[in-house]
Amino acid sequence: MTVFTDLSVRTGPTPSEATPVEIETLGHEQAPSVFGLTNEDFPDGIGISNESVTLTTHTGTHMDAPLHYGPTSNGEPAKSIDQVPLEWCVGPGVRLDLRHIPPGEAITTQALREALEHISHVIAENDIVLIWTGADKLWGTAEYLTEYPGLSGEATQFLVEQGVRVIGIDAWGLDRPVTSMLTEYANSKDPSALWPSHVYGRTREYLQLEKLANLGNIPAPSGFTVICFPVAVSGAGAGWTRVVAASGDSVFPPAIEPK
Numbered sequence: 001m002t003v004f005t006d007l008s009v010r011t012g013p014t015p016s017e018a019t020p021v022e023i024e025t026l027g028h029e030q031a032p033s034v035f036g037l038t039n040e041d042f043p044d045g046i047g048i049s050n051e052s053v054t055l056t057t058h059t060g061t062h063m064d065a066p067l068h069y070g071p072t073s074n075g076e077p078a079k080s081i082d083q084v085p086l087e088w089c090v091g092p093g094v095r096l097d098l099r100h101i102p103p104g105e106a107i108t109t110q111a112l113r114e115a116l117e118h119i120s121h122v123i124a125e126n127d128i129v130l131i132w133t134g135a136d137k138l139w140g141t142a143e144y145l146t147e148y149p150g151l152s153g154e155a156t157q158f159l160v161e162q163g164v165r166v167i168g169i170d171a172w173g174l175d176r177p178v179t180s181m182l183t184e185y186a187n188s189k190d191p192s193a194l195w196p197s198h199v200y201g202r203t204r205e206y207l208q209l210e211k212l213a214n215l216g217n218i219p220a221p222s223g224f225t226v227i228c229f230p231v232a233v234s235g236a237g238a239g240w241t242r243v244v245a246a247s248g249d250s251v252f253p254p255a256i257e258p259k
Contacts, residue, residue: 002248003219007130007168007212007226009139011053011060011240016144016172022054057081057238063089063166063230064174064208068237069201081239082232084207088165091128093226093245094121095215099134101149104180107131109158119221125163128226135171136213150176153196160206166228168209168243174198209243218245 013021031047032039039045058064066078073079096115098107116123123129135148148171156174159167167174175181175197184193192199197208209228218224224247230239 002246005214005217005219005224005245005247007170007214007218007243007245008061008241009136009211009213011055014140015142016139017059018145018172019056019059020054021059024052024054026050026052057233057236057240058210059240061209061211061213061241061243062238063228063241064198064201064210064238065230065236066201066205066207067235068208069198073202073205078202079205080234081230081236082234084230086229088126088207089229090225090227091126091166092124093130093218093222093224094119094123094127095130095132095218095221097132097221098149099132101133103135103147103149104177105149106152106176107149107155108152109155112155112158121222123159123162123164127162127164128166128168128228129159129164130209130212130215130218130226131167131169131171131174132215133169133171134216136215139213145172146177146179148172148177150174150180151197153192153200156197156200156206157204160200160204164206166207166209166226168212168226168228170212170215171210173210174208209241212243219247223247 026049028046028049032042065081065084066073067080071078101107133148138144138147151174175195181194224245226245228241228243230241233239
Protein backbone atom coordinates (compact mmCIF):
# COMPACT_ATOMS: atom_id res chain seq x y z
CA MET A 1 0.00 0.00 0.00
CA THR A 2 1.28 3.44 -0.93
CA VAL A 3 0.96 6.32 1.56
CA PHE A 4 1.01 9.82 0.07
CA THR A 5 2.09 12.77 2.22
CA ASP A 6 1.21 16.22 0.89
CA LEU A 7 4.27 18.45 1.31
CA SER A 8 2.66 21.60 -0.11
CA VAL A 9 1.09 24.66 1.47
CA ARG A 10 -2.24 26.07 0.31
CA THR A 11 -1.89 28.95 -2.13
CA GLY A 12 -3.86 32.02 -1.11
CA PRO A 13 -3.75 35.37 0.70
CA THR A 14 -1.65 35.08 3.87
CA PRO A 15 0.85 37.17 5.88
CA SER A 16 3.41 34.45 5.09
CA GLU A 17 3.70 35.62 1.48
CA ALA A 18 6.03 38.52 0.72
CA THR A 19 3.86 39.60 -2.22
CA PRO A 20 0.06 39.90 -2.20
CA VAL A 21 -2.14 37.10 -3.51
CA GLU A 22 -5.55 37.97 -4.90
CA ILE A 23 -8.27 35.48 -5.78
CA GLU A 24 -11.36 36.84 -7.53
CA THR A 25 -14.19 34.33 -7.81
CA LEU A 26 -16.83 34.23 -10.50
CA GLY A 27 -19.64 32.47 -8.67
CA HIS A 28 -22.14 29.96 -10.02
CA GLU A 29 -24.94 32.52 -9.90
CA GLN A 30 -23.01 35.18 -11.86
CA ALA A 31 -21.43 32.83 -14.42
CA PRO A 32 -24.29 32.63 -16.98
CA SER A 33 -24.07 36.34 -17.75
CA VAL A 34 -20.49 35.90 -19.05
CA PHE A 35 -21.96 33.95 -21.97
CA GLY A 36 -24.89 36.28 -22.47
CA LEU A 37 -27.24 33.78 -20.79
CA THR A 38 -29.50 33.86 -17.75
CA ASN A 39 -29.63 31.50 -14.80
CA GLU A 40 -32.79 29.98 -16.22
CA ASP A 41 -30.80 28.83 -19.27
CA PHE A 42 -28.59 26.54 -17.14
CA PRO A 43 -29.47 23.23 -15.46
CA ASP A 44 -30.36 23.82 -11.80
CA GLY A 45 -30.38 27.58 -12.45
CA ILE A 46 -26.64 28.02 -11.93
CA GLY A 47 -23.61 28.26 -14.19
CA ILE A 48 -20.00 27.09 -13.92
CA SER A 49 -17.67 28.96 -11.59
CA ASN A 50 -14.20 30.33 -12.30
CA GLU A 51 -11.37 32.09 -10.46
CA SER A 52 -8.92 34.81 -11.49
CA VAL A 53 -5.69 34.66 -9.46
CA THR A 54 -2.97 37.29 -9.17
CA LEU A 55 0.32 35.95 -7.80
CA THR A 56 4.00 35.45 -8.57
CA THR A 57 5.65 32.23 -9.73
CA HIS A 58 7.30 32.09 -6.28
CA THR A 59 3.99 32.14 -4.43
CA GLY A 60 3.10 29.06 -2.41
CA THR A 61 5.00 25.80 -2.76
CA HIS A 62 7.09 26.14 -5.90
CA MET A 63 10.20 25.00 -7.75
CA ASP A 64 13.02 27.37 -8.65
CA ALA A 65 14.65 26.62 -12.00
CA PRO A 66 18.29 27.50 -12.86
CA LEU A 67 17.09 30.57 -14.79
CA HIS A 68 16.02 32.10 -11.47
CA TYR A 69 19.63 32.12 -10.26
CA GLY A 70 21.11 33.76 -13.35
CA PRO A 71 21.11 33.71 -17.17
CA THR A 72 23.69 30.90 -17.36
CA SER A 73 24.62 27.79 -15.41
CA ASN A 74 27.94 26.02 -15.91
CA GLY A 75 28.55 28.23 -18.94
CA GLU A 76 25.33 27.21 -20.69
CA PRO A 77 21.98 29.04 -20.98
CA ALA A 78 20.11 28.38 -17.74
CA LYS A 79 16.99 26.23 -17.96
CA SER A 80 13.62 27.88 -17.42
CA ILE A 81 10.99 26.00 -15.47
CA ASP A 82 9.34 24.65 -18.63
CA GLN A 83 12.70 23.19 -19.70
CA VAL A 84 13.30 21.20 -16.50
CA PRO A 85 13.57 17.47 -17.37
CA LEU A 86 10.65 15.58 -15.88
CA GLU A 87 12.93 12.75 -14.78
CA TRP A 88 14.59 15.17 -12.35
CA CYS A 89 11.25 15.63 -10.60
CA VAL A 90 10.82 12.07 -9.29
CA GLY A 91 13.41 10.44 -7.08
CA PRO A 92 14.40 8.86 -3.77
CA GLY A 93 13.65 11.22 -0.91
CA VAL A 94 15.90 11.97 2.07
CA ARG A 95 14.67 14.07 5.00
CA LEU A 96 17.39 15.74 7.05
CA ASP A 97 16.41 17.00 10.50
CA LEU A 98 17.97 20.44 11.02
CA ARG A 99 15.35 21.74 13.45
CA HIS A 100 18.03 22.49 16.03
CA ILE A 101 19.62 25.20 13.85
CA PRO A 102 18.43 28.62 15.13
CA PRO A 103 16.49 30.99 12.88
CA GLY A 104 18.72 33.27 10.82
CA GLU A 105 21.69 30.92 11.04
CA ALA A 106 23.36 29.06 8.19
CA ILE A 107 23.00 25.30 7.82
CA THR A 108 26.58 24.20 7.23
CA THR A 109 28.09 21.23 5.46
CA GLN A 110 29.04 19.81 8.86
CA ALA A 111 25.42 20.05 10.00
CA LEU A 112 24.35 18.12 6.88
CA ARG A 113 27.00 15.46 7.49
CA GLU A 114 25.80 14.99 11.07
CA ALA A 115 22.15 14.77 9.97
CA LEU A 116 23.08 12.15 7.37
CA GLU A 117 25.10 10.17 9.90
CA HIS A 118 22.18 10.27 12.32
CA ILE A 119 19.95 8.43 9.82
CA SER A 120 22.79 6.26 8.45
CA HIS A 121 22.29 7.54 4.91
CA VAL A 122 24.88 8.12 2.20
CA ILE A 123 23.79 10.59 -0.47
CA ALA A 124 23.32 8.93 -3.85
CA GLU A 125 22.94 10.45 -7.30
CA ASN A 126 19.42 11.79 -7.95
CA ASP A 127 18.44 11.79 -4.27
CA ILE A 128 15.93 14.55 -3.53
CA VAL A 129 17.03 16.10 -0.24
CA LEU A 130 14.43 17.77 1.99
CA ILE A 131 15.71 20.17 4.67
CA TRP A 132 13.47 19.93 7.75
CA THR A 133 13.60 23.16 9.78
CA GLY A 134 10.12 23.06 11.32
CA ALA A 135 9.42 26.57 10.02
CA ASP A 136 6.18 25.42 8.36
CA LYS A 137 4.50 25.63 11.79
CA LEU A 138 4.67 29.42 11.31
CA TRP A 139 2.76 29.31 8.00
CA GLY A 140 -0.04 31.85 8.15
CA THR A 141 2.00 34.37 10.17
CA ALA A 142 4.43 37.15 9.26
CA GLU A 143 7.12 35.40 11.31
CA TYR A 144 7.30 32.76 8.57
CA LEU A 145 9.23 35.29 6.46
CA THR A 146 12.09 35.65 8.94
CA GLU A 147 12.17 32.81 11.51
CA TYR A 148 14.07 30.01 9.82
CA PRO A 149 17.65 28.92 9.07
CA GLY A 150 18.94 28.62 5.52
CA LEU A 151 21.41 26.51 3.62
CA SER A 152 24.91 27.94 3.17
CA GLY A 153 26.46 28.09 -0.28
CA GLU A 154 29.06 25.51 0.72
CA ALA A 155 26.37 23.13 1.99
CA THR A 156 24.46 23.50 -1.27
CA GLN A 157 27.64 22.74 -3.21
CA PHE A 158 28.21 19.67 -1.01
CA LEU A 159 24.83 18.20 -1.99
CA VAL A 160 24.89 19.11 -5.67
CA GLU A 161 28.39 17.77 -6.24
CA GLN A 162 27.19 14.38 -5.00
CA GLY A 163 24.52 14.22 -7.70
CA VAL A 164 21.57 15.88 -5.96
CA ARG A 165 19.48 17.81 -8.48
CA VAL A 166 16.59 18.83 -6.24
CA ILE A 167 16.89 20.38 -2.75
CA GLY A 168 13.75 21.31 -0.80
CA ILE A 169 13.10 23.22 2.41
CA ASP A 170 10.03 23.78 4.59
CA ALA A 171 10.70 27.52 4.84
CA TRP A 172 10.22 30.70 2.85
CA GLY A 173 13.52 30.24 1.01
CA LEU A 174 16.54 27.95 0.74
CA ASP A 175 18.96 30.71 1.73
CA ARG A 176 18.80 32.43 5.10
CA PRO A 177 16.06 35.05 5.61
CA VAL A 178 16.48 38.21 3.55
CA THR A 179 16.84 40.33 6.70
CA SER A 180 19.72 38.14 7.93
CA MET A 181 21.58 38.32 4.62
CA LEU A 182 21.13 42.07 4.27
CA THR A 183 22.33 42.69 7.82
CA GLU A 184 25.48 40.65 7.23
CA TYR A 185 26.12 42.41 3.93
CA ALA A 186 25.64 45.85 5.51
CA ASN A 187 28.31 45.00 8.08
CA SER A 188 30.78 43.21 5.81
CA LYS A 189 30.10 44.54 2.28
CA ASP A 190 30.91 40.99 1.17
CA PRO A 191 28.71 40.03 -1.81
CA SER A 192 29.02 36.34 -0.90
CA ALA A 193 26.58 37.02 1.95
CA LEU A 194 23.77 37.54 -0.55
CA TRP A 195 21.78 34.49 -1.66
CA PRO A 196 24.81 32.12 -1.74
CA SER A 197 22.75 28.98 -2.43
CA HIS A 198 20.94 30.64 -5.31
CA VAL A 199 24.15 32.09 -6.73
CA TYR A 200 25.82 28.67 -6.60
CA GLY A 201 23.24 27.58 -9.17
CA ARG A 202 25.15 29.66 -11.72
CA THR A 203 28.02 27.20 -11.32
CA ARG A 204 26.10 23.90 -11.26
CA GLU A 205 22.44 23.57 -12.19
CA TYR A 206 20.02 22.29 -9.59
CA LEU A 207 16.41 22.89 -8.54
CA GLN A 208 15.00 24.29 -5.30
CA LEU A 209 11.67 23.41 -3.70
CA GLU A 210 10.62 26.21 -1.37
CA LYS A 211 7.71 26.55 1.08
CA LEU A 212 7.31 22.85 1.72
CA ALA A 213 5.24 21.61 4.65
CA ASN A 214 4.49 18.52 6.73
CA LEU A 215 7.97 16.99 6.46
CA GLY A 216 7.42 15.56 9.93
CA ASN A 217 4.50 13.51 8.60
CA ILE A 218 6.73 11.44 6.32
CA PRO A 219 6.92 8.02 8.05
CA ALA A 220 10.73 7.67 7.82
CA PRO A 221 13.73 9.86 6.92
CA SER A 222 14.47 7.79 3.80
CA GLY A 223 12.94 5.00 1.75
CA PHE A 224 10.26 7.21 0.20
CA THR A 225 9.82 8.81 -3.21
CA VAL A 226 9.39 12.52 -3.88
CA ILE A 227 7.15 13.58 -6.77
CA CYS A 228 7.42 17.28 -7.66
CA PHE A 229 6.32 18.23 -11.18
CA PRO A 230 6.21 22.03 -11.66
CA VAL A 231 3.70 23.92 -13.78
CA ALA A 232 5.44 24.68 -17.09
CA VAL A 233 5.24 28.48 -17.10
CA SER A 234 6.80 29.48 -20.41
CA GLY A 235 10.23 31.08 -20.00
CA ALA A 236 9.83 31.55 -16.23
CA GLY A 237 12.36 31.03 -13.46
CA ALA A 238 9.92 29.18 -11.21
CA GLY A 239 6.64 27.31 -11.26
CA TRP A 240 4.00 26.27 -8.75
CA THR A 241 4.45 22.68 -7.64
CA ARG A 242 2.35 20.11 -5.77
CA VAL A 243 5.01 18.18 -3.89
CA VAL A 244 4.16 14.71 -2.57
CA ALA A 245 6.11 12.05 -0.68
CA ALA A 246 5.09 8.49 -1.53
CA SER A 247 5.92 5.77 1.00
CA GLY A 248 5.18 2.07 0.92
CA ASP A 249 5.68 -1.01 -1.18
CA SER A 250 4.82 0.57 -4.51
CA VAL A 251 4.87 4.23 -5.48
CA PHE A 252 2.46 3.73 -8.34
CA PRO A 253 -0.56 1.46 -7.80
CA PRO A 254 -1.06 -1.38 -10.28
CA ALA A 255 -3.29 -0.73 -13.24
CA ILE A 256 -6.91 -1.73 -12.82
CA GLU A 257 -7.81 -4.64 -15.05
CA PRO A 258 -10.83 -3.95 -17.27
CA LYS A 259 -13.91 -6.04 -16.52
